Amino acid sequence: MARTDYFDDPQAPEPNSIVPAVSVIARDESGRVLLIHRTDNDLWSIPGGAMEPGESVRQAAVRETREETGYDVDVTGLVGVYTDPRHVIAYSDGEVRSQFSICVTATVTGGQARTSSESSEVVWQPVGQLDELAIHPTNRLRIDHALDPGRIQPWLT
Template identity: 65%
Template sequence: MARIDYFNDPNAPAANSIVPSVTAIACNEAGELLLVHKTDNDLWALPGGGIDVGESAPDAAVRETKEETGIDVEVTGLVGIYTNPHHVMKYDDGEVRQQFSICFTTRVTGGQLRTSSETKEVAFVHPDKLDQLNIHPSMRLRIEHGLTRRDHPYIG
């Protein structure tokens, strides 16, 4: 399903749903960040997705990372909670979802890079190369917070 992201856009459609979701900051031993090239919006992003009923947020981060990338991780901390009501995603089925994302730091424990139905590319990317990728501003904020290892989680 295709989607369009609106970020602080006064012409954005009004949200009609909110779905708790997660993203994961996962770096390899070389300090490269695990990223996915999404099929739904053609943007690079952290691995992540919606939390399933009966699932904890940390478990969702582990599951979504494995599903989208083939990489196994364990959650090590909290980067922040991202709930900007001025960031909405419009899907082609009429849903307009308000952002609600919990971003975790993780440690890579194994696995092999592979794509999924949600990802057309998966890669470990050196932080110096991030500016060469098309990354949404709200995702870039999470990445910056995750890579700078802030003293306190972002709450916003």
């Protein structure tokens, strides 16, 4: 299913749903960030997606990371809760979501890189080379918050 991300765009369609989702910031021993190249919007992203009924945030984060990257992870912390009404996601089936994402940090505990129907590439991107990739501003904000060593409290946006 194709998707279009709108950010601070007056031409964005009106949202008709809010779906709790998770997103995951995983880093390796070199400090690189785990990213996927999304098949639905052709942007680079941190792993993540909608929570399923009966799932905890931790379970959803583990499942989504495994599905999209092939890696198993252990959730280690909270980056923040992201509910910016300026970020609207329109899907080809007519659903238009208002952003609601709980972003966590995680460490890889196993598995190996593999793509999925949602990811055409899985990479460990050096932090200094993040600007080389097309990353949606709301995903980049989460990455920047996770990388900020002076940040004490999760951000709420």
